[in-house]
Amino acid sequence: MLESFRASRWSRPVAAALLCGLLLLSFVLAHEGRRIAQVAVLALPALLWLRWPVTAPRWRRVRLVVVGATLLLFLLDSAVRTFLQSSYRALPDSALVLAAVANTTPREAVEYAASQGAWLAGLGALLVVLIAGVLGLLSICNRHESALRRPERWAIALLVLLCVAGLAIKPWRRHHPLVYWPAWAASASALKQSWSDQQRQRDALLWNARAAGARFTGTGPSTVVLVLTDSVNRDNMSLYGYARPTTPQLVALRQDEGDRMLTLRHAWSVEPGTVASLSGLFSFGTRDADDPVDRTHHVLALARAAGYRVWWMSNHDDTAIEQQHARLADSLEMINREPGRSGASLDGELLDCLEEALTDPAPRKLVVVHLLGAHPHYRLRAPAHAPGIAVAADSVDAEMVEEGRPAWLRASRRAYDRAIGYHDTVVAESLRLTRRHAPQGGDAAWMFLSDHGQEVGHDISHAGHSPGTPAGYRIPALLWRHGAPFDAQAAGRPFRADWAGWTLAELMALEWRGVRRDRNVLDPRYVWEAPRLAAPVTRFDQ
Structure with a gap:
């Protein structure tokens, strides 16, 4: 049955629609508002390449590897963001996450993963199923050999321009996994380095107190x-x-x-x-x-x-x-x-x-x-x-x-x-x-x-x-x-x-x-100001 579906004239359109749907679902879970569209545009070049007719088996294999690796990066990015949002209501580059990562040893990371075993196992299983589905659909979409008709060429040309514009705009480009995660790692490393020796800051604080x-x-x-x-x-x-x-x-x-x-x-x-x-x-x-x-x-x-x-x-x-x-x-x-x-x-x-x-x-x-x-x-x-x-x-x-x-x-x-x-x-x-x-x-x-x-x-x-x-x-x-x-x-x-x-x-x-x-809460002149919290707290007197 699977082979007959692969051979049918509807296999590639259906597979392409399902592939786009799975990717869009992962983006919706990981991002909010306009960011969903921005990330979708950043992932679009890989999908457009799939429609380009390629007949040579060797180049089809190259395309499968490159496109597959790119889409996997987007899926892993979405998985990490979904976990952080659902568990901590935090983004990867939030102060909470950066400080936790910069202040965590490898051993602590392993222990944390063990403590969150059930949740991580469920998310991991879902991710494996999603990756398997994407790779399966990708292998079907990778068989395009027919030439592009003129309307298709115009449509792809316009989408390519949109992709170029998205990659050229820094607020968009920074969310591409290949750009975002190296920058994120550098931020965490810089934060950790800044903590390594703060003697100068301690001296400044003592000077401030005396002054x-x-x-x-x-x-x-x-x-x-x-x-x-x-x-x-x-x-x-x-x-x-x-x-x-x-x-x-x-x-x-x-x-x-x-x-x-x-x-x-x-x-x-x-x-x-x-x-x-x-x-x-x-x-x-x-x-x-x-x-x-x-x-x-x-x-x-x-x-x-x-x-x-x-x-x-x-x-x-x-x-x-x-x-x-x-x-x-x-x-x-x-x-x-x-x-x-x-x-x-x-x-x-x-x-x-x-x-x-x-x-x-x-x-x-x-x-x-x-x-x-x-x-x-x-x-x-x-x-x-x-x-x-x-x-x-x-x-x-x-x-x-x-x-x-x-x-x-x-x-x-x-x-x-x-x-x-x-x-x-x-x-x-x-x-x-x-x-x-x-x-x-x-x-x-x-x-x-x-x-x-x-x-x-x-x-x-x-x-x-x-x-x-x-x-x-x-x-x-x-x-x-x-x-x-x-x-x-x-x-x-x-x-x-x-x-x-x-x-x-x-x-x-x-x-x-x-x-x-x-x-000073002990002073009769104390004036309360409600803090801004990430949690929905409407009253602080209860």
């Missing part, structure tokens, strides 16, 4: 601990009303501390990834991941200029974070020796480092503790002996079933909640240590927040980072200080992680030219 007159306005010793965590969504913390008892120790501390501990109920990250989020946090929301440092400030540089001794201790193995932030500290401790998602380094190992810093005789101390938190893989973020979440259906599991969440996602939620449970013990102990080693006759404060949220079946059936849903941005934010109570009204104010530096500056009693008190 701005950074000073300490307190009267005695001061200890401030900033606990940063990764991928923790406040929706999964019983402290914020979650049904599962994931944060019993923080709940108990809030009851013990009363108005000395503040839970910011409506805290949001403005970035879905760690690198961009921390860049915003430490630059008071004024600096992106790769912006120059001229006329900008960094929290750690200001603290050092005001006489603080700064520690940075981390359970991450991250070149970008180390170069941009950690090396601004006076003391640096990176305990993670197992980079990658499969690393099982536990956050609790940092508690000894924290206590050592807290007992240092320096009169002013800022200690930054950077935790892995609940970063995927979730099952590795807690020790084997940590209590788990019951497999038997509870109200959370029942709600997920009602929402149509698959079994694998419900299991991921249990693993995530187990990680939050272990995380609760580490975060609570960091507060206890801060309280225990508060300086006599001085001030002590503690601040905790996550860099971004995590989607584990909250808004969609997905587990992981999620730029396109509100769950990717909902974070916890907690404050504690020795002595003076907090204004309870601050708990209900919306809070942005990229403005956290202004609040941290108050806890450290820092002053400098250019302080924005209207961005």
Whole structure:
């Protein structure tokens, strides 16, 4: 039957129509609006060549290879874009993707692929079927031998002119896979290179802080601990009303501390990834991941200029974070020796480092503790002996079933909640240590927040980072200080992680030219401005 179809007079027209349809479908899935037409024009030369009559078998084979390779490039380009759009609502050249690629080792890439195995396997199978269909149709279309009639020649000539125009227009041409992906690789490489040694920028930030007159306005010793965590969504913390008892120790501390501990109920990250989020946090929301440092400030540089001794201790193995932030500290401790998602380094190992810093005789101390938190893989973020979440259906599991969440996602939620449970013990102990080693006759404060949220079946059936849903941005934010109570009204104010530096500056009693008190959530003059997120968030007070 297949051979009879190949031999029929309708085989090549039908095959050509199907081939064009499959390619157009892949473009529609990968692009939006006018971009679909632009990419179709860029792929058109290969299709036009197929209609040119070629009788020599050798040249037909050459054409089959060249056209086949070109169309495969377009299909692979579409597959990558479709995956990024459906999983992260991101383009390949977005800051999120470029930063992730530049900051990922080959081992981490393999681990990531393993973590997304089911989705990638499905997309891969679909791609294989699509490629097989395209190659089969291509072999049929490659048999044109009849001469072109005059109307066909005119039509092809006009289409060739359109193709030439498309290739001549740079905004169009840059989306051709042969142009786009080499440029993309160069951008990722340049970004990674820019992170390799940022000593000049760190020196500039310290100079900026001194030039701005950074000073300490307190009267005695001061200890401030900033606990940063990764991928923790406040929706999964019983402290914020979650049904599962994931944060019993923080709940108990809030009851013990009363108005000395503040839970910011409506805290949001403005970035879905760690690198961009921390860049915003430490630059008071004024600096992106790769912006120059001229006329900008960094929290750690200001603290050092005001006489603080700064520690940075981390359970991450991250070149970008180390170069941009950690090396601004006076003391640096990176305990993670197992980079990658499969690393099982536990956050609790940092508690000894924290206590050592807290007992240092320096009169002013800022200690930054950077935790892995609940970063995927979730099952590795807690020790084997940590209590788990019951497999038997509870109200959370029942709600997920009602929402149509698959079994694998419900299991991921249990693993995530187990990680939050272990995380609760580490975060609570960091507060206890801060309280225990508060300086006599001085001030002590503690601040905790996550860099971004995590989607584990909250808004969609997905587990992981999620730029396109509100769950990717909902974070916890907690404050504690020795002595003076907090204004309870601050708990209900919306809070942005990229403005956290202004609040941290108050806890450290820092002053400098250019302080924005209207961005400090503790200040009565605080004025909220809603951030622009890639996710559909209409209200930030819930």
